[in-house]
Amino acid sequence: MNGLDFDYELNHTSSNNTNPLDPEEFRRQGHMIVDFLADYYVDIEKYPVLSQVEPGYLQQRLPKSTPHDLEPIETILQDMKDHIIPSITHSQSPNFFAYFPSTSSIAGFLVATELEMIVMDGLGEILNQPNSFPFSGNGGGVIQVTTCEVILCTMVVARDQMLRRDGRQNIEKMVVYGSDQTHSALQKAAKIARIHSKNFRAIKTTKSTSFTLSPDSLRSAILADMEAGLIPLYLCANVGTTSMTVIDPLGPLCDVAKDYGLWVHIDAAYAGSACICPEFRHFMDGVEGVNSLSLNAHKWLFTPLDCCCLWVKDLSALIKSLSTYPEFLRNKASYSKQVVDYKEWQITLSRRFRALKLWFVLRSYGAANLRNFMRSHVKVAKLFEGIVAMDKRFEIVVPRNFAMICFRINLPSTMVLESINASGRVYMTHTVLEDVYVLQFAVGVGV
Amino acid sequence: MNGLDFDYELNHTSSNNTNPLDPEEFRRQGHMIVDFLADYYVDIEKYPVLSQVEPGYLQQRLPKSTPHDLEPIETILQDMKDHIIPSITHSQSPNFFAYFPSTSSIAGFLVATELEMIVMDGLGEILNQPNSFPFSGNGGGVIQVTTCEVILCTMVVARDQMLRRDGRQNIEKMVVYGSDQTHSALQKAAKIARIHSKNFRAIKTTKSTSFTLSPDSLRSAILADMEAGLIPLYLCANVGTTSMTVIDPLGPLCDVAKDYGLWVHIDAAYAGSACICPEFRHFMDGVEGVNSLSLNAHKWLFTPLDCCCLWVKDLSALIKSLSTYPEFLRNKASYSKQVVDYKEWQITLSRRFRALKLWFVLRSYGAANLRNFMRSHVKVAKLFEGIVAMDKRFEIVVPRNFAMICFRINLPSTMVLESINASGRVYMTHTVLEDVYVLQFAVGVGV
Structure with missing residues (x-):
């Protein structure tokens, strides 16, 4: 920031914080992690190749909540060494002859799945989410790639729910709503889900209402569409838009959506993370009424691309739309209700172990x-x-x-x-x- | 592999190769890369924040072909330091006040895009691809996340092309074909693209023909569907299935598909990589006739998840389906035809710099x-x-x-x-x- 006028003030605002990108701390931790991984490859044949743990294993061994204060990297790596490494399936082992190299499996990722559940519940907790979102409710959280993907997934679920209802079978009549400030991800998702481009509503906002989506405008648009024989399907509301961090009025929008049976998704890509601060949490007021919510930890939660966190209230609807069951992915665990099968929650089958980086962030810094x-x-x-x-x-x-x-x-x-x-x-x-x-x-x- | 009978032979088969997961080599290179990155963060304010290069910059500075022999990590890092680092947009710089932190942009990723084009053309070259696939033809390559995503993208393109044709506007009538050995990604993509589940054909294969898809069976299925008033849309052919590495007869299948105007995609997730060996290249015979082709470098090309390589022959069709143009992503470069805008080639807008790891693999080992x-x-x-x-x-x-x-x-x-x-x-x-x-x-x- 050299050269800008507020250099002095700036240098005195953040003195109590650790800089998350301090080069020498990065170097110290980086070397530590390289050695940790190299030692792992030295020892890899000492572990059973296939994970030998039972469902629930990790939940008994790791803290479930995000810590308030930071934890040293040494503690986190020790937990990783003691609890995670011995229990994963070692797909890089020379004794791994399953599927294709580097390919994932449900059994193989039992522990990765459990860590993701812990991380998503722990993050939800410091976001002060309603009880309907965590796994202890009917809901749950999953880490996907980007906002485009989560909007597409939830829209497909909404679309398929609607298609299953009697007499409302026409995809050509379904309508998707957002404001003219909504991210183009909504339009892209609608194209892919085959919502007709003439049924995509980017409702006009104005400067006088700070470019928020007006519940009255939404209701008028819905009524006009129903008048024309169309079927209102999906609303994407914003908590922090890309252009101007606009916050749509969630409560009143959900009231309108409920009257006409729309699925409501909140795109809180950037600003959702800020809701871990009590003074910003009110921007999420009304979240109780929505069907799904996403934020990008890679935007404002100090986690590298890509790490998009999605929570849904009604898991069964999600799985009904996105599930396929090929024989080669079936195994004991996937037949059991005890185990979350994340491939049924998203577009892709293979998944990276994204929970790990978010878990490191939450613990390394603390809330x-x-x-x-x-x-x-x-x-x-x-x-x-x-x-x-x-x-x-x-x-x-x-x-x-x-x-x-x-x-x-x-x-x-x-x-x-x-x-x-x-x-x-x-x-x-x-x-x-x-x-x-x-x-x-x-x-x-x-x- | 301790304990198995063929230990002796095994230990004498690969002595001329470097083990790609040798722990001590991993440790050496890991420490080198940590220092490289830490030094980068020390120096980050020395670089212009926004990329100052013009289109074509990288293509003049880096080798375009995959080397035959390995190059030392030091050479590759030097190229990275001399040509890539000074020319990227430094989104982690303290002087980056654009979009949201960690968010990508087209201008910002000019160099990342050029490296991806170089890598995809270079990989295509050692795969001995037909001239229609590289950027010098009408085609081009892109790195996506997984096979599910590339099948979904190409199916949406095929679907939208069909919807644009007069008198063939009914999505409910479109039919997708594969064999009963095809990966469930095809079924999942079809669900998301809203191909009706009753229009998904998993054509039966038998042991007598090694579970390959018979061109005659395909033709019969297509004819029966047309007889019933349905519209044949998309065929996914296999080069190396998940269950048994089955190779479908590409040439004859493409002949059938051409007769009825189907889009043909090859899923070569695992075995595609092997086609860099001349003795396996014949498994790809007939590739000239397909519309798109994908392989997973994270399966058998020594690259970590996720790295799915897709090539298409007709770029304009792809972009017509997947493009959206929000104002905040417009800039000089995206208005120019000189520059490939990869967000128009895929589902997501944000993208990781996946080309970098594949570029390291291709150069570190050599063909x-x-x-x-x-x-x-x-x-x-x-x-x-x-x-x-x-x-x-x-x-x-x-x-x-x-x-x-x-x-x-x-x-x-x-x-x-x-x-x-x-x-x-x-x-x-x-x-x-x-x-x-x-x-x-x-x-x-x-x-």
Whole structure:
């Protein structure tokens, strides 16, 4: 951030935090993990190739909640060595002659699945989620690749539920709703799920209501569609849009959706993570009424791409749509209700062990530090906002909710942005709102 | 493999190869890469935040072909330092205020895209692909997540092409074809693309033809469907099935598909990689006639999950189906035809830099070593096959094509497999063929 005016303040805002990308700490932990993995390959033939554990194994051995304070990397690696490594299926073992090399299996990933369940419940807990989302309710969480994938999955579930209902069999009549601020992932998912492009509603929002989706506009759109013989299917509401971190009014939108039987998904890709801070949790008010919710840990939860967390309330609907049962994936565990079979929760069959990185993040920092990281981002954003607000050449276009400021300047903004980015010193982006070219300043890395 | 009878022979088959999972080499390279990355984070503010390069930059600086012999890790890291690092957009920089942290953009990934194009063309070259697949033709390659995703993408393209044709607008009538040996990914993709479950054809295969899909059976199925007013849409042919590495007769199947206008996709998830060996390339004969082809580098090309390589012949059809254009992703590069925009080639918008790991694999080993690794796997499989064939208690169920043997035993096979796997000493799997429980022995790791 050299050269910007608020260097001094900045350097004094985050002194109590560990920088999540401190190069020397990265180096220390990196070498430790390389040795851990190399030692594992040395010892690999000492372990039974196929996981020998019974369902529930890991839940008795690892802490279920996200810790409040950070835990040293040594403790986490020790848990990994004591509980996870001895119990996984060792697909890189020279004695692994199953399926094809590197291929996963249900039995093989019993432990990976249990860790994912622990991580998703633990994250849900610090997000203060309603009781209907965790595994102890009827719901559950899964880590997928990106928001596009989770929207597609949930839309397919909603579509198939509707197709199963008598007399409502026409896919050509189904309608998907979002605001004009909704991520293009919704449109893409709708195309793939074969919702007709003329039945995709990007409901207009205005500056006067900070570009939020109006429940009245939603109801009018639904009524007009029903009048025309169409079938309202799916609503994607936003908690923190890509353009301006807009928060749609979840409670009132869910009330409308409930009246007409729509599936409601919340795309909280960026801002969902912030809801681990009590002061931001109110942005999620109304979440009790939705069917599914996703956030990207790879956006604001200090986890590398890709790590998209999805929770659903009604697991059985999900599995009914996405399940296939080829013989070669059947085994004892998948016939038992005790075991979650994540391939039935998503598009792909093979899966990486994504829970591991999120588990490391949650434990390495602890809830308190994660909250502090976010607060320091917001503090920097507030500083920037203050500087912009003091200068009459600039205008703040929409109220700031988190750590992004949308502003404009009384100059040709395209040229300003191009010259800023061409300098190589900082990189910012833009969006267009009501034909106005708006600059975006988003804080979230290394400060 | 301690304890198995062929220890001696085994130890003398692969002595000329570097073990791709040698723990001490892994340790050496791992530490080198940790230092490389830590140094990068130390220096990150020295680079322009936003990539300042023009399209074509990387193609002039890096070798385009896969080397025949291995290159030392030091050379590859030097290329990375000299050409890739200075030219990427540094999304982890403290001066990155664009989009949200860790989020990708088209401009930001110009170099990642170019490396992916180089890698996919370079891999296509050693696979001896027809001229229609590389970027120099009308086609091109992309790295996606898994086979499920690529089948879904290509099926959606085929479906939308068909829907655009006059008078053939009924999605309820479209039919998807494969053999009963085809991976369940086909069924899953068909469900998501909303091909009606009654229009999914898993054409029966028999032991007498080694479980290959018969072109005559395909033609009969198509004709029966057309007779019933249905619309044949998509065929997935196999080069190496999951159950038994079955190779479908590509040429004759493409002839049938061409007569009725079907899209043909080859699922070569496992065995496709083997076609870099001239002695296995004939299994791909007929590839000229297909529309798309995929293989998983994470199966038999020594690359970690996930890395699914897809090539298509007609890019414009793909992009027509999968493109969306939100304002916040538009920039100079995406308006230009010079630049490939991979988010238009797949389901998701965000993407990891998967090309990097495949590029490291291709250069670290070189084509010659990769071929030797595979040959050593096949050699071990042949040894095992010989031992099984000599023992009258066993029967080889289908001819071996690559490094997997399917066999049965004159004992209750379920119990045999369970007791083998419970020993923890090796792990094998099973499949069921014509109601016979078959054991699978697949060689591919560490030998």
